[in-house]
Amino acid sequence: MRYDKLWILWKISNWLFHHHLKPIASLSRFIIRVVLSADIPPELEIGKGTKFPHMALGSLFHPKVKIGSNCVLLHGITIGGKSGHKKLPVIGNNVWIGAHSIILGDISIGDNSVIGAGSVVVKDVPANAIVAGNPAKVIKYKNMFSGG
Numbered sequence: 001m002r003y004d005k006l007w008i009l010w011k012i013s014n015w016l017f018h019h020h021l022k023p024i025a026s027l028s029r030f031i032i033r034v035v036l037s038a039d040i041p042p043e044l045e046i047g048k049g050t051k052f053p054h055m056a057l058g059s060l061f062h063p064k065v066k067i068g069s070n071c072v073l074l075h076g077i078t079i080g081g082k083s084g085h086k087k088l089p090v091i092g093n094n095v096w097i098g099a100h101s102i103i104l105g106d107i108s109i110g111d112n113s114v115i116g117a118g119s120v121v122v123k124d125v126p127a128n129a130i131v132a133g134n135p136a137k138v139i140k141y142k143n144m145f146s147g148g
Contacts, residue, residue, distance in 0.1 A: 006032075006052040010040050017042035047071070047093065054099075068093035068111070076100040082122070092127065112142060 013028035025042040032040050038056040047069030052059075054075035062080035065088050067073070076099050081088050087106030091097075095109050098117030103109065109125045116132030116139070125131050128142045 004051040006036070006038075006040070006055050007046065007050055010042070010044070010046060013040075013042035014044070014046075062088050064088050065091070067091040068095065070094045072096045074099040074101075074117070077102070079103045081105065089121075114142070 009028065009032060013025045016025035016028065029040065029042055032038055036055050037058050039060045040056060041061060041063035043063045044061050045066045047067060049070040050067060051072050053072065056073060057075040059073065059076060060078045060080065065079050068091055070093055071091060074097060077097055079089055079091070082105040085106055089103045089105065090108045091103070092109055092111035092113065094112045095115070097103070097115045098119065100117060101115045101119045101121065103115070103121040105122055107121065107124050109115070109121070110127030110129060112128045113125045114130040115121060115125070115136065116130070118134070119132050119136040120134040121131065121136040123135070125136070126138070129138045130140050130142065131137060132139050
């Protein structure tokens with residue numbers, strides 16, 4: 001398996017954070033923020049195989065968001081909470097999130113889903129769904145037998 005460069009940088013800061021080296025982890029987060037204009041906290045949970053094709057340029061993640069394995073996250077996305085609510089999004093496995101999408105609140109994004117570019121997602125997305133729009137709505141479901 002070939003790892004994404006940004007995932008490796010995040011994994012190093014995540015390891016530092018969990019081994020009580022928080023000042024160094026914070027420095028790593030700062031470097032990612034300055035160089036890529038992306039906020040990827042070291043305490044964020046990201047599954048193996050997740051890729052950032054555009055190095056998450058301009059993206060913002062709440063520290064307690066959970067992102068599954070083998071996801072693809074394009075640039076300019078925001079994943080976080082809603083004002084007055086403590087729970088955060090949980091992103092399933094094999095989810096593709098288009099550029100400039102916003103995912104907010106106590107919601108879950110089902111496995112194998114696709115979030116269209118520029119979507120604003122504030123409700124749960126079922127597994128295998130393709131959603132788009134503001135607010136995001138299910139456009140169709142993937143046919144898992146034909147690969148599409």
